Amino acid sequence: MVITLHKPVLSAEVMTGLAIIPGGYYMDCTFGRGGHSALILEKLGPEGRLLAIDLDPSAMAAAKAQPFASDPRFIFKTASFGDLTALVNEQGWMGKVSGILLDLGVSSPQLDDPLRGFSFRQEGPLDMRMDPQRGMSAAEWINQAEESEIAKVLRDYGEENFSRRIARSIVAQRKANPITTTTQLSKLIANAVPFHEPNKHPATRSFQAIRIFINEELDVLESCLAQCLPVLKVGGRLAVISFHSLEDRIVKHFMQQHARSHLLDKLPLREHQIVRRLRLINRLIRPTVVEIDRNPRARSARLRIAEKLA
8 A cells, every 4th residue: 555644635535536437547637745645546456557747846855755655557657737637648648548637726735835935924035937937926016017007916816905005005115125025925925914804814815816826827727727628538527626716716617618519509408419528526515613623724625526528
């Protein structure tokens, strides 16, 4: 049995939803620290294969440190799940994949490392990039973006009601001194927000919004979902865990759209004329009270599962 110290969110529900076939090909598109990958490998037989990917370079070191690192059934790639088609073509798996898992958002190890700049609770450089070697950091963006752009990002990606106030404070502050650390930004936001929600740090929405924007997370998610259908075999399953309402909305719309016929607008139709590409498995799944007590970060997790029909 594979042993892992990392307990992934909704692990039992994910394993049930994926309905692992021992000889199947599977993809863990957000490896993190390998919790879900370990559970998938436990259920695979000798002919089964698991391709794990993660954009974060530190995930490679985590993969090499796992007990299953040398398992011939396990393949790891440092890559974005937005490149799903290319990764699958490399393996010759197009149309043969039995299950795809996406565990969206930032991982606990990323949050707990102050040098990554994801956490508003710890002092660290204001970075927030999933891959620190790619693109613009949060500090670079926030110190040069127009006030209107900052407000739009906070409103659109964080659903922040005080986006204009916060943006105004950011621009005023950076005129005196550049904003370069997480605590600088979190304190500025806390002072800009007129009242605070109970049990929620006032910087929560803004940090989430900036991270999503910097990493283009919603665009990459939409691109990945569009690639999942040709990658999956008939009967293959797609499981997506989201932690943000905007992510969940995209996943829900995608699954519902393909669970309906593309011909439904041309009613009336006979039953045999209705072509559905996905079947929804269960309703929205949320963590139990027991899991939330054990891991408070799981409280906003939402799991949706669908099966490819055609």
